[in-house]
Each structure stands twice: as C-alpha cells, then as structure tokens.
Amino acid sequence: MSEMAIDHPAVGERVVYKTFPPITRHTLALYCGASGDHNPIHVDIDFARAAGFPDVFSHGMLVMAYLGQALTDAIAPSRIRSFWTRFAAITQLGASLTCEGHVTELIEYKGEKRAKLALTTKDEAGEIKLAGEAIIAL
C-alpha cells in the first residue's frame, strides 16, 4: 500500500494506477449474482440481441467497482469522501481495463485538508469507459 505517499500529494501526481484481467462472460455471470443487478442484458445474449446489442456487455457498476478497488488500493477507504463517475462508453466483453487517478486540486472543507482526483478507466485500446472524480481527505 502506498498510503503514506498521498499525505502530501502534488497537483498532477498520479496516485491511483491498476490494471485488471480481461472481462469474461464468467465475470459478468458472477457479478450479476454478487451485485444483485440481475438485468439480463449483461448475461443473456438472446435478451441483449433483442434489445439491439450485438452481445452482452459489462455492467457499468462492475467497471466502477474495479475503479473503486484501484482507488482503495492507494487510499484508505475511510479517507474517501465522495466517488463519482460518468459512464462514457459501453465496456465490451474481453476488455482489459486500466484505472488511473491524478490529483487535480488541493482543497479545504470545514477545516479538513482534501485532494480532488480525476479518475479514468480505459480499455486496452485506450478508449475512456469511465471518467470521474474522487474527493479524499489528506
């Protein structure tokens, strides 16, 4: 863990970085059960095709969970004040995700020193799947 490293972060510093193995159909099936999100569009190819998609695709929240994992590998969960993402593009089967976070601003809120992080999740082609922000206490 590199928790000490983020006590005095500098604007522009990359404090979050993690890569994940390719997303398989098995991952989607397990996440369907583990998350309670039983929307068949993520696990039933017949349903996905009938809805106009070529195949099943990842739950956005699975991708956000990976980003959250990358975040709390670097920063203790108790320091995270907020975590937000926009789902920029559908994450396809087989995607190998890279999650990153850079410090964009040092702020203070009600006497607490905080940092704002810009977060991204990209696939192996570099396409942005998630773009978001976390506020952390320092």
Place this chain on the structure above:
Amino acid sequence: MVDPSAVGRSFTPVTARVEPGRLRFFLNTLGEQNPVYRDEAAARAAGYSARPIPPTYLFCLELMDAERPFEFLTELNIDLARVLHGEQRFTYHAPVVVGDTLTFKSRVTGVADKKGGAMTMVVVETEVTNQHGAHVADTARTIVVRN
C-alpha cells in the same frame, strides 16, 4: 419518454443487512485482495469496528434486498432493455461495516430529455441510514433511457 411529473416521486424504502457471505462473493468476483475488506484484524487496525464495504457496494446492497429490485423503472413505465447507466455518485458520511443494517430511501430528483427526445435522463437520489439512525451516505444514479 418519461413524464417530468415523476420528479419528487419516492419509492418503497429498502432495508439491507451487510452480510459477510454475500460480501465475500462480491470481493471474490472482483479479485479484491485488500486486507481491510477481508481480515477483521486489519479492519480494526485501520480504525473500523468491523470489516468495511468497498466504495460501490452500497449500490448492490440496495438491489439485493429490494422486494422489487427495479421498482423505480416499473413505476415510471421504463423498459429495462432500454436503460443504460449514465452516472453514479456516492457521498460518504460515516463508515458502513459488516453487520450493519441499512435503510435506503430513494426519490426522483430529475427528468430531462436529451438529443431532441432520443434519450431521457432520469436522476434518482438515495439517502442511506444505519441501524442507529446515522446518515451514512447519499447516492445518486443517472439512468439514460433510449426512447
């Protein structure tokens, strides 16, 4: 299309318990190895009374324990097959740990048509409290409906 009069509508509160077995299933699915989530001693050393939950798990708890997991879609006549997740926000006020019992209260806070009505964005905000009445988190999800 979603009727803008849906703004302000609230839904059946959901009560969910943070159960260790279900949490382990989630951690295993994600390959999550961080000891703070897996090891009671590591969690206590980090200042928690028990193992905490990962940052997105609140979303799952609400879905898993809802009597009708997609109630807001059904109530607003939105077809599940036409829905994409647009945005998700979590704001954390206090720790949530294994053994807690949480209450989720959700309401619609926004309905807006985009791209000339090709899509409608629906925002649902949720207040999360624990068994002691403490306000532990707020979440907000934006759903994109393909009209």
